[in-house]
Amino acid sequence: MLRLVLYQPDIPQNTGTMLRMAACLGLAVEIVEPAGFDVSDRHLRRAGLDYLDHVAITRHRSFSAFEAWRAEAGLRLVLATTAGARPHTDFAFRPDDCVMVGRESAGVPDAVHAAADARVVVPIRAGLRSLNVAVAAAMIAGEALRQTGGFEPDRAPSA
């Protein structure tokens, strides 16, 4: 299963959007803490996230804890970043990759860049900074699922 990794998210609405996408597309979600808001199950439920029952969320207390878990599971870390990466459509995803997006305010630190097995970018027009994190996550997850055939919708869309 493809995993979407949220590195220290700090805007609840973006996290809500990504959790909903993960529920709908069948992605697991890893949250690397500390987050900028309460990411406990109780709090997310209180915030009205009614898709919560449909997504497997694992919280990691730090990046080191996440890395220990990832090493044990033998999974690749694919970092979504605007800095010096290869276009997401040129990268060969694996069905169980961990696709990480950075913090809205600051991306990820150098240590996370160094730990990544690969870095991918959604190319955007020159002179503009970046996409919204949830939009970047959706575009990259969509490409990864397209390549790996990882998305099996339960129902075909109605005509």
Ligand SMILES: C[S@@+](CC[C@H](N)C(=O)[O-])C[C@H]1O[C@@H](n2cnc3c(N)ncnc32)[C@H](O)[C@@H]1O
């Ligand atoms: C709003 S951006 C962070 C901007 C931050 N000021 C920085 O310098 O990294 C939040 C996250 O969205 C993702 N992101 C945004 N635009 C992207 C793009 N064009 N390609 C890949 N990832 C992108 C990255 O994971 C980034 O860390």
